[in-house]
Amino acid sequence: MKNLQELLEHQLKDLYSAEGQYAEVLPKMVAAATDSKLKAMFTDHLKQTKSQQDRVRKVLEDINVKPGGVKCEAMAGLIKECEGMIEEDATDAVKDAGLIAEAQRCEHYEISGYGTATQYAMTLGHDKMVKVLDAILDEESRFNEELNDLAIQEINKKAV
Numbered sequence: 332m333k334n335l336q337e338l339l340e341h342q343l344k345d346l347y348s349a350e351g352q353y354a355e356v357l358p359k360m361v362a363a364a365t366d367s368k369l370k371a372m373f374t375d376h377l378k379q380t381k382s383q384q385d386r387v388r389k390v391l392e393d394i395n396v397k398p399g400g401v402k403c404e405a406m407a408g409l410i411k412e413c414e415g416m417i418e419e420d421a422t423d424a425v426k427d428a429g430l431i432a433e434a435q436r437c438e439h440y441e442i443s444g445y446g447t448a449t450q451y452a453m454t455l456g457h458d459k460m461v462k463v464l465d466a467i468l469d470e471e472s473r474f475n476e477e478l479n480d481l482a483i484q485e486i487n488k489k490a491v
């Protein structure tokens with residue numbers, strides 16, 4: 332890699348991989364959750380995640396870069412953590428609290444990735460790309476906040 336453009340392309344491929352991996356584990360998160368609100372939130376985020384991966388693919392295609400060829404190892408590790416919690420022998424509320432904790436780890440990782448990519452795109456003057464990435468960044472932040480609120484207002488108390 333010799334410039335910020337190539338680093339941005341690498342970051343975008345990494346995010347493309349991360350979204351794809353997350354989309355594979357989210358149905359299992361839906362099945363493992365017991366709280367109906369949490370189930371609905373994971374279901375919505377699965378749809379959102381697929382759409383985000385699609386938008387990242389389009390952003391890459393717009394700059395003539397093929398997605399793929401990069402595996403996001405960090406998301407692979409986070410997903411292992413999710414799977415561990417899915418399989419954990421825990422009471423309902425504790426399981427739900429644990430699933431929220433793992434999902435928030437994934438969201439924070441994505442927030443970091445999209446934040447960086449948005450800044451690179453800004454520096455490079457990719458105005459259209461900035462809008463797309465910034466919109467995804469907002470979605471990730473919102474989902475993280477929703478998970479946080481549900482945990483604090485309901486699930487964590489039930490898990491006591």
Ligand SMILES: [Fe+2]
Pocket residue numbers: 350353379380383441471
């Ligand atoms: Fe995402």
